[in-house]
Amino acid sequence: MAAQEPPHKPVIRFLLTQLLYGSLGAAVFCWAILHFDTGGLASMIRRSNEPFLWQLLLYFGNWVTFGGVAIAVAIMRLGEETDDHPGTPPENRPTSEEFPYMQKYVIADIVGKVRSIGPTRKPISAHEHAGRMGYQERP
Numbered sequence: 001m002a003a004q005e006p007p008h009k010p011v012i013r014f015l016l017t018q019l020l021y022g023s024l025g026a027a028v029f030c031w032a033i034l035h036f037d038t039g040g041l042a043s044m045i046r047r048s049n050e051p052f053l054w055q056l057l058l059y060f061g062n063w064v065t066f067g068g069v070a071i072a073v074a075i076m077r078l079g080e081e082t083d084d085h086p087g088t089p090p091e092n093r094p095t096s097e098e099f100p101y102m103q104k105y106v107i108a109d110i111v112g113k114v115r116s117i118g119p120t121r122k123p124i125s126a127h128e129h130a131g132r133m134g135y136q137e138r139p
Contacts, residue, residue, distance in 0.1 A: 022070030
C-alpha cells in the first residue's frame, strides 16, 4: 500500500510557491531601486562602512513585505466568487475545493482567532459612551 500524502502538504506547497513569487518581486524591486539609484540610496550604501548589511536589510524587508502580500492575495483568491459583476476572477484559479485541508482547518482556525480577539462586551452606542464619560447633552 502506497503512503498517502499528508493533508497539509498541498497547502504548504501552495504557500511556498506564492512566497517564491513574492521573493522574485522583491528582488526585482530592490534591484531596480539600487540600479537606478532612487533617492540616492545606492550611492549612500556604497559610501557606507558596511554596504552588505544595508543591502541585506533592504532585501530582507522587501522580501517579507512582497512575500506576505503574495501569500495574502493568493489565500484571499481561494474563496468562491458568487456574483457576476465585471472583474470576476478567471475560472482556472485555485478554489477552496482543491485545498480541503485549508478550507476545513486553517480558515476555521483564523476565524476562531479573530473571534477570540474580538469585543468581549456588548457594544454600546455613542450616546451611552458619552454619558459614561461624563459628557452632557447640549440643550
